[in-house]
Amino acid sequence: MIRMFGVSKIYRNGIKALSDINFHIKKGEFVFIVGPSGAGKSTLIKLIFREELPSSGQVIVAGRNVARLRRKDLPFFRRKIGVVFQDFRLLPDKTVFENVSFAMEVVEASKSEIRRRVPEVLELVGLRGKEKSMPSELSGGEQQRVSLARAIVNNPEIVVADEPTGNLDPETSWDIIKLLQQINLRGTTVVVATHESSIVNMLRKRVIAIEKGRIVRDQQKGVYNYES
Amino acid sequence: MIRMFGVSKIYRNGIKALSDINFHIKKGEFVFIVGPSGAGKSTLIKLIFREELPSSGQVIVAGRNVARLRRKDLPFFRRKIGVVFQDFRLLPDKTVFENVSFAMEVVEASKSEIRRRVPEVLELVGLRGKEKSMPSELSGGEQQRVSLARAIVNNPEIVVADEPTGNLDPETSWDIIKLLQQINLRGTTVVVATHESSIVNMLRKRVIAIEKGRIVRDQQKGVYNYES
Amino acid sequence: MRVRTFGYFFRQAVVSILRNSLMSFASVSSVAAVLIILGMVLLLGLNVDYIASDIESQVEITAYLADGLDVKQVSEIGQKLIQVKGIKEVKFVSKDEALKEFKKQLGDQGDLLEGIKEDNPLPDFYRIKTINPSDISEVAAELDNIEGIVDIVYGKEVVDKLFKLTGWTRLIGLATITIFAFVSIFIISNTIRLTVFARRKEIGIMKYIGATEWFIRWPFLIEGMLLGLIGALISVSVINISYYYLTKTVAQSLPVIKLIPFDSLLYKITVGFMAIGALLGALGSGISIRRFVKV
Amino acid sequence: MRVRTFGYFFRQAVVSILRNSLMSFASVSSVAAVLIILGMVLLLGLNVDYIASDIESQVEITAYLADGLDVKQVSEIGQKLIQVKGIKEVKFVSKDEALKEFKKQLGDQGDLLEGIKEDNPLPDFYRIKTINPSDISEVAAELDNIEGIVDIVYGKEVVDKLFKLTGWTRLIGLATITIFAFVSIFIISNTIRLTVFARRKEIGIMKYIGATEWFIRWPFLIEGMLLGLIGALISVSVINISYYYLTKTVAQSLPVIKLIPFDSLLYKITVGFMAIGALLGALGSGISIRRFVKV
């Protein structure tokens, strides 16, 4: 489902965020990306949904080489991927409901479908009753969950989540991770960049560890830290 | 240093974020604020540096009743408090160096002072070499550390940090917490809202736990969770 | 695209205008201000043209007749004149009428002619207006070979000067209107552009969610269109009301100056400006969004 | 506040303009466009006033003298006239000169007067210009009791009409300039306001860091001032160059129309517009930032 061959990424200011990344995530896998702050996790995730293009190497997602996507195909490619952004990226002028429904409007879902599905997803992430709040009226954790709700509302083939529990207490974090697991069980490929060692250690899923832009470990049923 | 008497906060949309909060944090204390997402931690912190005013009750910080501060005294009051924001709040048009030096320009520090102190603080938070980056060119954790650097650069009397490690890996988190402890040892009052149970449990500092806007526990040498 | 999606775009645009009320207000009022100015200039230019045409239309040829023609001969010449191409109007002036007119022209000094009354030296003449005032020289040349006409006078110098002047006035008027129109387009699209700038991050977010470029564009286009339309609406209201009172006041205090009547302009300017406002708003928004929508 | 802090503000403003280059460009060009238009209107208005004054200054009184005065008497009257308050210029015209002039005025029809040559019925007269053209009636009244003057003519109706017309033209010109000036102020401050809107979040952040209101304001004020100043600079360049060529072209092709000479305007408009640009930029920025700086 997601493959990278010899990928490296050098930002415009000369910073080398990734070097020689190779991996293959199969359909239906659940993968954690771990590594210290600034290691390149977010960059890796941005390559998947083509926010950034690789400086060299090939990124192949859902059978498409992202570098070769034509401009008009890009939106349709991105609809296959639900993204939870590290910085949430909610639309500041839209309510919680509208932020989530926006993703469905984009794919021209029917009104009745939207009315049914959006509350359902908001319920799943524990945000019932916040439908009419604006993002600026939410706590950090609540914003993060709106971002998650938006990512999963269209049942995408792939969900990539960049620190989806960074602003959440352990209990809520667990609920969110369970939700991602459920989605994964239904066949969705799930990639989660995270710092939460307890969650990684508990779940025993595949772990790709990055340090200074290089994969230092790629382990099935892995833990957060080799040494621990 | 920080006292609240019967404080409650109702936001304009009618949401009751805090009810009947009472506590007293003494000069030089190190306090964790914990609680589930949406409990009211950020609201509590916003009351301390007067981003928000209490709907009822008294908030007294550094001997001043925040509700009675005159507009012209407000900036000077705020300079006593270094804040790490949950959403970082970096100035998007300024480089990392400028973001930190801005806090010193505000107090009209001398040029030589700024040239000496800013690199020193950036070194402390592990951001050496990122001086010239713009916030948009930083990873989430790097941005968070810039926010921290800015909060401590002027050696304020009080440091309040809203989830200062939410975007950091465990190791970097520990470095940051140690930094806060050092600052605390020099006499600064430190208030940290956090979800990181491992850190809270390890440090055994005073813990104020909030749930649904109420203090449910205020414990010296506390842990993250009663039950755990 | 479904009709329902279009309804969604429209609602999004309206909601966005309301939620960004400060910014909407700033841009609508700028658009209105610019269009009011453009309207003023346009009305000024049109009126200058109108007055110039009015003055030009008073230009005429005087065809002096030979002395001692009888009534039949005179009317025959009249018949011939009417058939000449380019002539609009022909009026006979007898020598007596001519003297009266001449006296009147002289005003205070008219008394000087008192002595000439008995032996009127002035000839009869035809006063001729051309369909197209600027064709006057050609038409005058045609009259030369009509028998019974002894002299053709049309103040060549004065007429040439007049046309030069009205020509210049028209040119300056047109140039001014054109410049103002371009500047207005520029300012309006710049204003709308600034409102888009303020929201450029949203555009990026929408793209990462899988919105097509047009899905992002449409609400912005509609929003720009609505902002432009509202601005235009305000401007035409102000222009119409002001012009109504201006024509009324001028008609009372300065009847010499003939302005274009209010009624005949109202409709065109209203429709035209609404169209301009809507178009420029949509364009300004569309152009500035391009930069952010791409990539 | 230290001088060094002010240097910091200035640097911040410049850096901010450069980093927000797209937005800076949009607002500078809008300011320039608005000021170019204002400049055009201002020059038009000033020139209309200039031309109106020129026409007014040609208004004159004709004081007809009694028949058969000798040279001494005539020059005595001249002496008296010069001493009358409000009179600028006095010129004697003999009956022969008068007839010649009259003929010239009649042009083609001048031949009609051929017969009168021998027995010239026209009187000698003085042609009088007043210092202040609009005082003409009062001055004329004063002349009534000077001996030897039999009639005083100054075309009361024509002069009244002329002053009514120039008065109206001036009024409309002034009104137009005033309206344009206000609209320009409005658009410029609106434009600068939009650039501040786009950065309102930064202002909040600065406050929470403990910046005083003036510490936040100064860089924005300076930035607004600089944007206004640059816009004004562009506009005065365009205005000066265009006006230079306009005066040159008009002097060649339409020497009848006397425009205000280029040199005498250049300096005032340049300085004035720079000041306006800087002031409006700073004000627009200052006013719009108030809303965000407070609380």
Ligand SMILES: Nc1ncnc2c1ncn2[C@@H]1O[C@H](COP(=O)(O)OP(=O)(O)OP(=O)(O)O)[C@@H](O)[C@H]1O
């Ligand atoms: N747009 C950018 N331009 C330039 N450099 C960038 C950009 N984005 C990230 N970087 C740099 O690339 C490196 C990797 O960043 P990335 O965001 O991938 O880290 P990360 O692993 O997600 O870190 P964190 O856990 O702190 O979010 C960092 O050193 C960062 O400063």
Ligand SMILES: Nc1ncnc2c1ncn2[C@@H]1O[C@H](COP(=O)(O)OP(=O)(O)OP(=O)(O)O)[C@@H](O)[C@H]1O
């Ligand atoms: N500006 C606001 N206007 C209205 N409601 C708000 C506002 N800010 C926060 N709230 C609401 O107040 C409650 C408390 O929010 P707060 O940000 O204090 O939570 P928190 O404890 O910091 O949560 P988290 O751990 O997720 O950051 C939440 O229900 C939130 O939706």
Ligand SMILES: [Mg+2]
């Ligand atoms: Mg990251």
Ligand SMILES: [Mg+2]
């Ligand atoms: Mg919070």
